[in-house]
Each structure stands twice: as structure tokens, then as C-alpha cells.
Amino acid sequence: MNVELLDLHPAPADLEQLVREGMTAIPRQLPAWLLYDSEGSRLFAAICEQPEYSLTRTEIALLSQQAEAISASLGSGVLVEFGIGNARKVSPLLKALNSDLFVGLDISRTALRDALEGLGREHPQSTMLGICCDHSQLTDLPHHPLLDGQRRIGFFPGSSLGNFSGDKAVALLQRFRQLLKGGPLLLGLDQPRTPTLLEAAYNDAAGVSAAFAQNLLKRLNRELQGDIDVSRFEYRVRWQSSQSRIEMALVSTCSQTITLAGQRWHFDADEAWITEHSVKYSPTAAEELALRAGWRIQQRWHDENDHVSLHLLLPAN
């Protein structure tokens, strides 16, 4: 099998520390990657199939229509995808780039292994290197003989950057610049649009998005010996226009105290526990963000409604 996996997942002690930090923040919020254990990854894949959530379908169509033009602009090198999920987007680029190595990063161990095994069968000529890690904390890619001296090409689709707001988004793009060592980055973002449509996309009628958020509480109960009663938190989604983002939260339905890793945390009735944000970028906002992080946008491809864009970023100097 042409799949190699490296496990750099944060340790359980790091999880306790993250929970302490997140529970003392106002409002309470943990890093979004905690949403992705194996069940979280399964639920996210199901969200992508919901009629209200068009981002995945649109981005896949855009990538397959523009694969040749995009890969010609990217040039040759090893593709490095950040947060590959179920790897439904990368195939047209892999085919066009025809490199003997692909590097996929994801925080979700099982999903990463399954995704790379699938890609490995589709692209038997390439080695699939998987790194299970929090990519926002990675300082370099691990050594691999096929990576030596190769130009690196980053791929970050799915509007995943939207989980990071303000300075954290800038820091992540700076981190990717460091990891890519002068290579380009293909960044997929979606634009602000009608709030009701965006709110529906993150609160589908079938309740999959709500289950995805609630799965965070189940994960914490399991991994930190918690006693959270999931039914006492209600899923809420709202568009925050001043920050150009969707906010997803679990709202406490009553005054209650929960225990996690032996520590007790009180929630007032109606208090929100933010599960994630999804920032939406206009082309101008994307340009400003890129510049703050030391990148410039060289080219942009978008769908016919201009809802979803793929940006080619090059180091600014």
C-alpha cells in the first residue's frame, strides 16, 4: 500500500488545557478542530450532502472545470493539503500535477487514514503521506525523502480558514507560508451572501449540523470523563454582519453546572457556548487578509454566481 501515516495528534493533557482556556474565555469557545473526532468527520461529510449546504458541490465543480488552468498556474511540485477531510476535492489537481508524493494533513485520525487509502487506490503511482496534527501548531513538515528539494504547493479548500477569525486567520496563513517554504497556496473561500441562506446552510432541516455541534459535548464526556447532558444545550446559528461571519453555538437551556476532567463549570440559562465561526470573505477582504499574512493574490477563479472562489496566493516578497 502506498500510504504512510504519521501521528502528531495533541495528547489528552493538551485537551484538558484547551478546555480550561476555552471555558474561561468570554464567551466560552474551544478550538474548532475538537469538532472532528471520527464521528465528527462522518457528520461533516453528511453536512456536505445536505441540500442547504452548497459550498462543497460548488467548489468540486469549480475545481474539476478549472483543474488544468489552475494546475498550469500552480506549476509543478508536491501538493500539500491542509485539513483533507474525506479528500473529495483534490483528485483533479493530483491528476494534473502528476507528482510522486501527496501530503495530506488532518486532525481526525480515522478520517485521514480512510481518505488516503481511497486516494492511494485512485492514484497508485503516488505515495500518500498523511500527517495527523493540528496544522496551526506545526512548524515544519516532517522529513521525507520524496519531499527533499521539492517545491511545495499548498491546498486549503472548503472555506476552512473561516473557522479562524481576525488575527488567528492571519497567523494561520503565515504558518502555511512558513510550511510551504516559498511555494504557492490555493485557498478556497466563500463570499458573504443573503443571511437567511447562510444560516440555513449551517442549520439544515435534517438536523445534521446540530448533531455535529452536539457531538463535541459527547466527545468531551468520553475523553474528559464529563457529565454534560446534551439535551440541555440547544443549537443556534446566526449571521454576525459586523464580523462577516456565521456563529454556531450551543445555548444552555437552563442554569446548570457541568464537570469536565474533574473541574466544574457553571452555565447560566441562555448562555452560549460557541462551537465555531465561519468567516465569509469578499474578494477585497480576501486580498487584505492575504497581504496582512505576507501573501498576494495572483489569480482568482469563481463559480458563475460568484459565491465560491479559489485564490492563488504567492509569497508577497
Ligand SMILES: C[S@@+](CC[C@H](N)C(=O)[O-])C[C@H]1O[C@@H](n2cnc3c(N)ncnc32)[C@H](O)[C@@H]1O
Ligand atoms: C470544514 S472541513 C473541510 C474538509 C475538506 N477540506 C473540504 O473542503 O470539504 C475541515 C477539515 O479540516 C480538519 N481540521 C480542522 N481543524 C484542523 C486543524 N487545526 N489541523 C488539522 N486539521 C484540521 C477537519 O478534521 C476536517 O477534516
